[in-house]
Amino acid sequence: MTKVLIIEDEDSIRENIAELLEIEDFEVETAANGIQGLETAKKTIPDLILCDVMMPKMDGYQVLTELRKHSETANTPFIFLTAKAERMDLRQGMNLGADDYLTKPCSSQELLEAIVARLQRNAQQQEQLKQLERYDQLTGLPNLQALSETNGYLQQAIAKRDKQKNLVPFLLLGLDRFQRVNEAIGYPNGDLILKQLAQRFNQFIQPIEGTIIARLNGDEFGIILPPVAQTSEVEDLTQSLLNLVSEPFNINGQRIPVTTTIGVAFYPYASTLEELRRQAGIAMGEAKKLGGNRSQIYIRPLFGSDQSQQFQLIADFREAWEHQQLKVYYQPRIDLRRRKIVGVGTAIYWHHPQLGVISQAQISDLMTESGLTLTLSEWMLKTAVKQAQVWQNSRLSLQVAVPFSELLFTDKNIIQKLINLCQEFGDNPSSLELEIDADLIAQAKNLNALAAQLLNIKQLNIKIIISQFNLEHTTISYLGELPIDSIKLDSRLLQTLSPKSTIIDMITSITKRLKLKFIADGVETDEQLILLKKQKCDQAQQVLLVSASEIKQLVKKTQSYNLF
Numbered sequence: 001m002t003k004v005l006i007i008e009d010e011d012s013i014r015e016n017i018a019e020l021l022e023i024e025d026f027e028v029e030t031a032a033n034g035i036q037g038l039e040t041a042k043k044t045i046p047d048l049i050l051c052d053v054m055m056p057k058m059d060g061y062q063v064l065t066e067l068r069k070h071s072e073t074a075n076t077p078f079i080f081l082t083a084k085a086e087r088m089d090l091r092q093g094m095n096l097g098a099d100d101y102l103t104k105p106c107s108s109q110e111l112l113e114a115i116v117a118r119l120q121r122n123a124q125q126q127e128q129l130k131q132l133e134r135y136d137q138l139t140g141l142p143n144l145q146a147l148s149e150t151n152g153y154l155q156q157a158i159a160k161r162d163k164q165k166n167l168v169p170f171l172l173l174g175l176d177r178f179q180r181v182n183e184a185i186g187y188p189n190g191d192l193i194l195k196q197l198a199q200r201f202n203q204f205i206q207p208i209e210g211t212i213i214a215r216l217n218g219d220e221f222g223i224i225l226p227p228v229a230q231t232s233e234v235e236d237l238t239q240s241l242l243n244l245v246s247e248p249f250n251i252n253g254q255r256i257p258v259t260t261t262i263g264v265a266f267y268p269y270a271s272t273l274e275e276l277r278r279q280a281g282i283a284m285g286e287a288k289k290l291g292g293n294r295s296q297i298y299i300r301p302l303f304g305s306d307q308s309q310q311f312q313l314i315a316d317f318r319e320a321w322e323h324q325q326l327k328v329y330y331q332p333r334i335d336l337r338r339r340k341i342v343g344v345g346t347a348i349y350w351h352h353p354q355l356g357v358i359s360q361a362q363i364s365d366l367m368t369e370s371g372l373t374l375t376l377s378e379w380m381l382k383t384a385v386k387q388a389q390v391w392q393n394s395r396l397s398l399q400v401a402v403p404f405s406e407l408l409f410t411d412k413n414i415i416q417k418l419i420n421l422c423q424e425f426g427d428n429p430s431s432l433e434l435e436i437d438a439d440l441i442a443q444a445k446n447l448n449a450l451a452a453q454l455l456n457i458k459q460l461n462i463k464i465i466i467s468q469f470n471l472e473h474t475t476i477s478y479l480g481e482l483p484i485d486s487i488k489l490d491s492r493l494l495q496t497l498s499p500k501s502t503i504i505d506m507i508t509s510i511t512k513r514l515k516l517k518f519i520a521d522g523v524e525t526d527e528q529l530i531l532l533k534k535q536k537c538d539q540a541q542q543v544l545l546v547s548a549s550e551i552k553q554l555v556k557k558t559q560s561y562n563l564f
Contacts, residue, residue: 002119003027005046007037007063008081009055013104017050020108021115034058038066045072048119053082064096075125077118081106138191139198142214147222147273153212154273157224160210165227168267169234172280173241175219176259176292185256193249193258194219200244208237222277231266231297231354238262238295246293261287262295264356269298286359289524291544297356310369316352317366321376326350328383330551333399333519333541336533341555343399343433345521345541346384348376360545377405378417385421387548388431396552401433401465406440415456422460429460435467435488441478455483465519471503479514487511488541491522497531504535512536 004026008014011032018028029044031037034055041049041063049067053060060080067073079100099118102111134146147153157168175181182190194215201221205211210226223241225234241262248255263284270276279298287296320326329349335342348367350358358366367373381402388400408414422429434457444450454464463485470490479487493503504520511518520532523540532540546554 001025001027002048003029003044003046004115005029005031005037005041005044005049007031007034007040007049007051007055007060009033009052013052013081017111020111024112026115034060034063038063041067041073041076042070046076048077048079048115048122050079050081050115053080061096064098068096075122077122079114079118136215139194139215141198141201141221142212144214144216144222147212147214147216147224153214153224154267154276157210157212157226158267161227165229166268167228167231169223169225169228169231170265170267170270170273170276170280171223171225171234171238171241171295172216172263172265172277172284173221173223173245173260174263174284174288175245176261176288178219178258181256181258185251185254189251189256192251193256196249197245197258200247204241204244216277222280231264231356234264234297235295238264242293242295259293261292263287263298264295265298283356286357289543289545290357291542291546295356297354299352299355299358299362313352313355314366314370317350317370318372320350320352321370321372326376327547328380328387329545329547330387330400331541331543331545332551332554333401333539334523334529335539336529336537341398341551341558342539343401344551345401345435346380346403347545348380349545373405374407374411377403377408381408382421385432390548391552392431394552396555397431398551398555399431399433399463401435403467404434404436406437409436409440409453415460418457418460418462429462433463433465433486435465438466438469438490441466441482447478447481451482458483467521469507471506476510479510479516484516486517486519486538488519488521489537491543494520494522494524494528497528499531499534504532504537508536511538 004021006014006017006021006028008017008030009032014030014032018030021028029040029046031040034051035058037049037051038058051060051063060082064078067076067078077099079102080098081102081104083104099121100114102114134142134149136143142153149155154168154170161168178190181193198215201213205213205223208226211223213221213223216222225237228234242260245258245260248257250256261284263280263282263286265276265279265283267276270279283296283298287294290296327349329347330344331347332341333343333345334340347360348363350363352358367376381404384400384402388398391398391400411417418429422432436454441450458464464483465486465488466479466482466484467488468490469487470493487507489504489507497504508518510516518536518538520528520537520540523529523532523542529540
């Protein structure tokens, strides 16, 4: 019920207006003077105020002036009632913020029409303000508030679920390296890109009923899709979005390339928008580590308390191996002095049909839990050697580093297997590098036997890398006694890398003294590459994970320019 406050010192007028409004179903509050009216207004927060101008103690002008000072009543519709009708009086009231001015006596119809008109206008203004608060001013897209409201877009999508389609997808899109784009072309032009992107998004989602896209902040956008039955149903759509964004933007006659990375989460696995954003953000971060311009579904922790999920994922992993769904992908390794790609690391890539790309750490756990470590290690080694030969035949000379598991290393027949492998593919063994985990070295009970096995491998013209190296390992004291070629820094140490950190200098000093190559693992940014180069690190392996064909394209593309 609409509440009206009447401030009038003449009892008969006040009572007559109150009776009229109550008949019209208004809730009525009354006050006999300005001071009482001001207190009542602050206490009850009416929807509209009718106020006499000439009153003892505090006149209507003073009441209005005080009300406009308080946020709760600053925008309350205010109509003056007065016998004064001089132009100066009208102007004074309007200048103070009055919405209308009625002279007494006035008819009931005139009074009601004025009240209804002011209430309607105020409702329209409030709705306009609400819309402004819910929409991004640059792009015109809904904003985070619009998505977060109790009756907002997320709640509407949740309400549309049924037994078959129970999952509500939330997509978080983050533009790749957009800060650099802004710095290169200027922030006003960066804003033009965001505007054009919003237009593309609107055209894209228009045919998809029940889809909403919002700008969440700077270069991040959120999309809520209609409910789906399986997580895999969003894959085609995310690929279409990646293609949509990657089409260059025309800014003042200049074509500006931009890409995006997409993280995907699902209700009810996350029950709030905040949790959906968090999960999608984690997925997006994982996708950016793979180079960006791709999508990733949030993967719930694999080996948590839900044993049924654990066993199912292990079964899925075995099935993926049996159906040749596992792939060997490669990580570019850069010579920091020449600033060119000179080698690659290798890793297993698995795109789960529901969970998306599984991280390397999780794949390592799955290899152990599934009992496939030895089988997959041999397969990865064979695949990498075969690929190295393909690259050599196409005049692409790259060092290929392959993780060498403990089970392979301790295999009594491993030397003969390596000989047979290189003979089978006609590969030059000098391009092959085997990565042995520093923990295996540190835990070795017989250093002489370890050194002898490494020497047997070295005699095949295969290089040896000690991986996951850090200064805590007791391997430091063994380095000079082992026939190795390189050490690869534990990727976790790069997280604390800064111009003031001394760990890189310390390891550089050790490797130079022992004439070993120093490789940094897990590099994500050009800034890290530049800093590692300044600190005399030899090579850096990126987190980027790509197929063999993409490696070839990257090498060819970077032959004509420096990488950083």
